[in-house]
Amino acid sequence: MLCDDCGQREAVVHITQIGPEGRTEKNLCEECASGYGDFMLGSQAQQRKNVSVNDFLRGLFSQPQVRREEEGLPSGTELACPNCGMTYQDFRETGKVGCSVCYRTFRSQLEPLLRRIHGSSAHSGKIPRRSGGELNLKHEISLLREKLQQSVEQEEYEQAAQYRDKIRALEKELAAKEGGGQDD
């Protein structure tokens, strides 16, 4: 019988596994069998591959043990998120953040990391209407400013004037909102 994997060499290792995924038989040559540290097939092997990205990140996060001391945090008391109780140590181990509040709690540790992953730590995409607050307005104003600049450069002054008026209106709205926000 030839090896199931390479189909070239004689199979010398025969495995039958009955597990949650059903019964699987595998006939392998010595060389292919040594590749299976433990018996992994199909979706399991796929999962192992998917995990590796996280593993890599985990390695990336947990690099500098000394770093915490550099940041002036006493090494004995671990900073924990007040909302979900995650510590930075937990994050290092799992590579996953605990809750939305964690991003505020661990901002100083996370920001350099984000720059390493994304090359940036400032969002410039979609903003939710409710949670985004005044950010939507600010974003719109900065977009309009760019357009205004463009139309001035192209000497389209009528267009530019329209943009200017829009910006003024939005700025007024923003000021009113921010003023209102301070009252609470």
Place this chain on the structure above:
Amino acid sequence: MTKAEILKSSHFPWLETEGTDTDVVLASRIRLARNLKDVPFPGRADFSQLAAVREQVEGVMPAIAQAMDQDFEGIQLEELSPLELSVLVDKRLISPALAKNPQHREAIISADTRAVLMVNEDDHLRIQCQAAGFELDKPMAAALRIDDIIESQLDIAFDETMGYLTALPTNLGTGLRAIVYLHLPGLVFTKNIQSIAGIAPQLGLAVRSLFSDGKEASGCLYEISNQLTLGFSEKEILDNLKNAVAEIVAHERKARKALALYMKDQLEDKVWRSYGALRYARLLNEKETLELLSWVRLGLDLRLLGEVDRDSFGDVLIASRTSCIQYLADSENLSKNETDRLRAEQVRNVLAAHSQQKG
């Protein structure tokens, strides 16, 4: 589709072959990661919190169904058997991560299966929309429409500088992952695929083979997706990916042209042999099926073969997954031999049905 139909069917509209660049691009997918404000992410939430998240998302569904103008089927994952879970994973409707801990997890799937909401995966909510061929704009628009409705009713975790907050820092910002599924036999055969995979990281993209056993990729199927999510707008991310895919598609076509020119007879022989094997073989393993299928698809795209219609590819691709075979046989305890026999039978049936349709 109902739950039973979703589990049984091997035909999905987003694997059809009507669309842009379907000779190379199989499908396009958009995934948005969203979380509810202040609630611990699923990895740290307790069961009552997970249940509450699910309830809140379900509460928004009527509005989403109305806006998308179709029904959604909510599948509670804890009610499924492990086999049924792997069927959904193999059909690429849910991610392996969602199936891993099924308690309080839910997949909400639209009637046309183009939109899937995964509840309590790594993030509270993953909105996933897909389309056939090279088409990122439509699924993006659909995902944003769903997202708009959700954020109008629920408080979403968002930070002014960091954007949408996600469980994995690699999704932070836009929370957007755009994925294009490609069939690249030309580049694989002319040994150019490695250079493409090598260049991708420099463009902030990742290229992965779709089916691989760790050592070798089968079936010349690849997915390419954006890696960077923070610091770019959704449009910039999509444009970057689109440019790269357009480039890859052009290279793939060039490689196929060269193959068809210099190795015409060998290519034609390979295509027809593969078709013959799929059509008449009595035992097929998963890997071999993928490889044969790849040649048949290439033959169909190059018009070397006209026996079946091109839609047969997607149907065989899904129907020949081991989990689907086991599900249809209603048994997880099939031996490898039995599985391969049933797989060959299934492939023969699908191809026969498609060649009849052809006339």
